[in-house]
Amino acid sequence: xxxxxxxxxxxxxxxxxxxxxxxxxxxxxxxxxxxxxxxxxxxxxxxxxxxxxxxxxxxxxxxxxxxxxxxxxxxxxxxxxxxxxxxxxxxxxxxxxxxxxxxxxxxxxxxxxxxxxxxxxxxxxxxxxxxxxxxxxxxxxxxxxxxxxxxxxxxxxxxxxxx
Amino acid sequence: xxxxxxxxxxxxxxxxxxxxxxxxxxxxxxxxxxxxxxxxxxxxxxxxxxxxxxxxxxxxxxxxxxxxxxxxxxxxxxxxxxxxxxxxxxxxxxxxxxxxxxxxxxxxxxxxxxxxxxxxxxxxxxxxxxxxxxxxxxxxxxxxxxxxxxxxxxxxxxxxxxx
Numbered sequence: 001x002x003x004x005x006x007x008x009x010x011x012x013x014x015x016x017x018x019x020x021x022x023x024x025x026x027x028x029x030x031x032x033x034x035x036x037x038x039x040x041x042x043x044x045x046x047x048x049x050x051x052x053x054x055x056x057x058x059x060x061x062x063x064x065x066x067x068x069x070x071x072x073x074x075x076x077x078x079x080x081x082x083x084x085x086x087x088x089x090x091x092x093x094x095x096x097x098x099x100x101x102x103x104x105x106x107x108x109x110x111x112x113x114x115x116x117x118x119x120x121x122x123x124x125x126x127x128x129x130x131x132x133x134x135x136x137x138x139x140x141x142x143x144x145x146x147x148x149x150x151x152x153x154x155x156x157x158x159x160x161x162x163x
Numbered sequence: 164x165x166x167x168x169x170x171x172x173x174x175x176x177x178x179x180x181x182x183x184x185x186x187x188x189x190x191x192x193x194x195x196x197x198x199x200x201x202x203x204x205x206x207x208x209x210x211x212x213x214x215x216x217x218x219x220x221x222x223x224x225x226x227x228x229x230x231x232x233x234x235x236x237x238x239x240x241x242x243x244x245x246x247x248x249x250x251x252x253x254x255x256x257x258x259x260x261x262x263x264x265x266x267x268x269x270x271x272x273x274x275x276x277x278x279x280x281x282x283x284x285x286x287x288x289x290x291x292x293x294x295x296x297x298x299x300x301x302x303x304x305x306x307x308x309x310x311x312x313x314x315x316x317x318x319x320x321x322x323x324x325x326x
């Protein structure tokens with residue numbers, strides 16, 4: 001089985017470590033610095049974050065206190081997302097807020113860690129902390145997991161071209 | 164004792180209804196629509212929110228999804244604050260996020276309600292929900308209560324001139 005076929009079937013592992021959290025784990029076939037670049041360089045983020053939909057990166061200031069704002073233009077409409085960086089530790093850790101325009105001021109804290117996972121592989125762990133359990137459950141029921149796997153499949157394809 | 168002297172000594176009531184919340188209650192000698200105006204009109208907000216310091220209102224979009232950003236120029240330096248509105252119910256209820264530039268992406272949800280409290284008086288209740296107990300305790304220990312009472316004293320003075 002080729003690497004491309006394996007990637008197409010790879011799913012993220014989604015768990016709920018507490019009643020206000022969602023934890024997502026996924027391994028990518030690329031070294032840590034390359035995966036970091038794909039999460040922080042606007043030209044690269046635009047190629048995978050929107051699951052193949054057009055994504056306009058209005059702001060992406062990857063530094064403590066910096067803001068980000070992306071607008072996805074999909075078949076079901078236009079969706080804006082935004083937030084701000086709390087912590088940026090290059091190639092290792094990002095902490096930022098996440099907010100969808102459709103539910104303004106419902107704010108998630110996302111902590112993303114990048115770990116070596118064997119030669120040429122990187123494990124990305126994303127822990128989302130919500131203000132309430134209801135908001136967490138709403139996200140779980142929103143079809144988030146399907147969208148996430150589509151984005152990560154697009155990221156697999158991008159990483160394969162970065163070698 | 165004159166009304167002015169009474170106002171000068173009036174303190175907000177601060178309680179902690181849960182381990183991630185702070186509740187602040189304060190009565191003002193003005194009708195509800197006037198107090199609402201003082202919380203939502205940029206020209207009026209600028210006169211009390213900064214406790215007498217110069218306050219630049221960079222954004223104040225009082226509608227669901229709208230953003231706000233204030234910059235306070237005080238003797239100890241320049242401090243930016245910002246957030247976004249979740250809910251706006253005129254003269255009754257505001258829900259918005261609150262973030263200080265000094266701790267970016269540490270986000271509080273503030274729910275402010277305005278209630279009639281007898282003829283010509285209004286009770287304002289502000290409940291702040293934090294992501295963690297540590298953040299809540301950090302706010303309690305920050306000197307918040309003193310600053311709050313200074314702001315509310317400035318608001319008393321403003322309301323008295325709006326009659």
